[in-house]
Structure formats: C-alpha cells, structure tokens
Amino acid sequence: MSLTRTSPVVHILLCHSPDAPGAKTANGWSERQLAADVNGCLFGRLTTHKITVWQHEQDLLARRIRILKKAMSVSPNQIAVEVHFNSFPDPKTRGFMTLGRATSVHSMRLATCIHDQIQIIRPDAPDLGVCGCSKDRRFVGTPQEFKQTRLALLEDVPQWVCIPEPATLSNPDDTKWVLKFDNRRRLGYAIATGILEFIDTLTLEV
Numbered sequence: 001m002s003l004t005r006t007s008p009v010v011h012i013l014l015c016h017s018p019d020a021p022g023a024k025t026a027n028g029w030s031e032r033q034l035a036a037d038v039n040g041c042l043f044g045r046l047t048t049h050k051i052t053v054w055q056h057e058q059d060l061l062a063r064r065i066r067i068l069k070k071a072m073s074v075s076p077n078q079i080a081v082e083v084h085f086n087s088f089p090d091p092k093t094r095g096f097m098t099l100g101r102a103t104s105v106h107s108m109r110l111a112t113c114i115h116d117q118i119q120i121i122r123p124d125a126p127d128l129g130v131c132g133c134s135k136d137r138r139f140v141g142t143p144q145e146f147k148q149t150r151l152a153l154l155e156d157v158p159q160w161v162c163i164p165e166p167a168t169l170s171n172p173d174d175t176k177w178v179l180k181f182d183n184r185r186r187l188g189y190a191i192a193t194g195i196l197e198f199i200d201t202l203t204l205e206v
C-alpha cells in the first residue's frame with residue numbers, strides 16, 4: 001500500500017453521550033458538550049487544509065464501527081479521532097493523556113503527534129503520557145487505567161485511531177481550564193496541528 005497525502009480522510013467521532021455509562025460532567029457541562037467545541041474547531045482547521053472530514057453522530061458503537069469499516073473502501077489513508085475527557089477517583093489527579101492502538105505503528109505515531117501539540121498548550125498540566133492500548137495488555141504506558149469501551153473501540157476501528165483525553169474533569173483546576181471556551185478552541189486547533197503533522201510523516205514513506 002502506498003501512502004500519499006493526497007487523500008487523507010479524517011473521521012471525527014463523538015465521545016460518551018450525557019446519559020451513557022462512563023460519561024463525565026463538570027459544573028453542569030457534559031463531556032459531549034465540551035468536546036463539541038473542540039471538534040468544531042478541529043473540523044474547521046482540517047477543512048481549511050483541504051482535508052476531507054467526516055463527522056459521525058452515531059451513538060451506538062456497533063453501528064459506528066460498521067460505518068467506519070465501510071468507509072475504508074474510499075481510501076486506505078484514514079484517521080479516526082474521538083476526543084474524551086478523563087476522570088479519576090482522586091480529585092487531585094489531573095493532566096492530559098492520549099491513547100493509541102498499541103499494535104498499530106501509525107495509530108501510536110498519530111497519538112504522539114497529537115499529544116505533543118496538546119502539551120504545548122497545557123505546559124502547566126501533568127503529562128500523563130501517550131498510552132498504547134491493546135486487548136491483551138490493556139495499557140502500555142501510564143497511567144494504568146482500564147477503560148473497556150475505549151479498548152473495544154481502539155481494537156475494532158479499522159482507521160488509524162486516536163483518543164485524546166486533554167483534561168481531567170474530576171479535577172477542579174483542569175475543569176476550570178477546559179470550561180474556558182478559548183481553551184477548547186485551542187485544543188481543537190492543537191489536535192488539528194497534530195493530525196496535519198502526522199499526515200506529513202506519511203509522505204516520507206512514499
């Protein structure tokens with residue numbers, strides 16, 4: 001398979017709906033609402049760069065995966081990004097992490113490119129690292145949190161998949177940061193920059 005930058009397709013997926021198990025909220029905001037602003041900016045910046053972007057609205061994971069599998073017939077160069085916000089039992093735990101599929105070099109590189117950009121705009125927040133997820137080893141990296149639904153997603157989505165978790169809604173400082181609209185806009189911009197850098201690495205392989 002030859003990789004070119006002529007036809008990358010980016011799929012933007014939705015995080016937990018407000019009533020889904022595992023959905024996070026902060027000060028009355030659901031993570032879905034917070035991610036919507038991030039995704040909006042991400043969409044805008046990618047389309048400005050002539051990247052084809054598909055926004056998905058299916059809540060049902062099985063249905064989403066069916067559509068994503070079908071989409072692969074369009075082009076082999078496809079990226080899927082699903083922005084979530086983290087939560088930890090200890091409210092003092094905070095920071096940002098980015099998940100990729102441990103068994104996919106491309107997925108991990110995509111996660112690293114995005115993570116590096118988030119790090120630039122969150123210099124004071126703890127860096128929880130880029131985590132490779134797999135069915136066998138759960139997380140390769142830190143922290144050792146187990147997230148069943150996200151693992152399933154990372155395994156079954158055929159695209160180069162990445163889950164940025166740019167802030168922790170169980171922590172008051174992170175929540176304060178993410179409740180500022182401008183910071184959500186900056187997150188969308190940063191994630192887009194990471195994706196564009198990842199696409200640039202693809203051209204080097206041609």
Ligand SMILES: [Zn+2]
Pocket residue numbers: 015016022023024031084085
């Ligand atoms: Zn979530």
